[in-house]
Amino acid sequence: LALNANIEAARAGEAGEGFSVVANEVKELAGETKASAEEIEATIEEVQAKSAASVSEMRETRDAVDSGVDAVQTARDSLDTIVENVRETTDGVDEISRTTDEQAASTEEVASMMDRVSDISDETAERAESVAAAAEEQTASLSEVSDGADRLATQSERLMSLVSEFTVDHDAADRDGARTGADTTPSAELDAPTTDGGLDGDGPDDDGIDDDGPDRSADDRSDRLD
Numbered sequence: 001l002a003l004n005a006n007i008e009a010a011r012a013g014e015a016g017e018g019f020s021v022v023a024n025e026v027k028e029l030a031g032e033t034k035a036s037a038e039e040i041e042a043t044i045e046e047v048q049a050k051s052a053a054s055v056s057e058m059r060e061t062r063d064a065v066d067s068g069v070d071a072v073q074t075a076r077d078s079l080d081t082i083v084e085n086v087r088e089t090t091d092g093v094d095e096i097s098r099t100t101d102e103q104a105a106s107t108e109e110v111a112s113m114m115d116r117v118s119d120i121s122d123e124t125a126e127r128a129e130s131v132a133a134a135a136e137e138q139t140a141s142l143s144e145v146s147d148g149a150d151r152l153a154t155q156s157e158r159l160m161s162l163v164s165e166f167t168v169d170h171d172a173a174d175r176d177g178a179r180t181g182a183d184t185t186p187s188a189e190l191d192a193p194t195t196d197g198g199l200d201g202d203g204p205d206d207d208g209i210d211d212d213g214p215d216r217s218a219d220d221r222s223d224r225l226d
Helices: 002-164 170-180 214-225
Strands: 167-169 189-191
Touching: none
Parallel strands: none
Antiparallel strands: none
């Protein structure tokens, strides 16, 4: 526009000098406008760059906030887990405490039972010693009884042997009765055995042997000895 104005002013000559001044002013204004436009463009570019940076920073900030929210949520979940673990730990400690108390009570009961077992063992040992002593006494008594029984058996056999040696002579008794006639005290003759231990008797009533014979007398005496 300034170039066209200068051309027209040159054609007009002196009449166009004023127009030439206006053209120069327009030229200067155009230069200033160009400079201002360039400055504005640079400013806009700077603003755009800063805006882009701001947007990027905002995005980063938003990502950071999101990460922070996630971290807070994770921390909250972790705290909830910690609280639950602490609660479970507390319950476990309480259970361990109760179990420890029960074990202590059981230990005391076992100790008491061990004391009772020890006392019972001592008492049993004493009773066993008493039983052993009584058994020894009974063994000695049984031995004495056995010895006495053996002696009695030996004496009984000896007596039976001696008794079996005695016999009654019925014929001699009859002859003596015929000779005496009315004598009321009949006599019986005992035949002595061939051994040195024989005895002579005056009658059946004197030696305890009846008229039934030697076998019955021996049996009766054996019964009386028994």
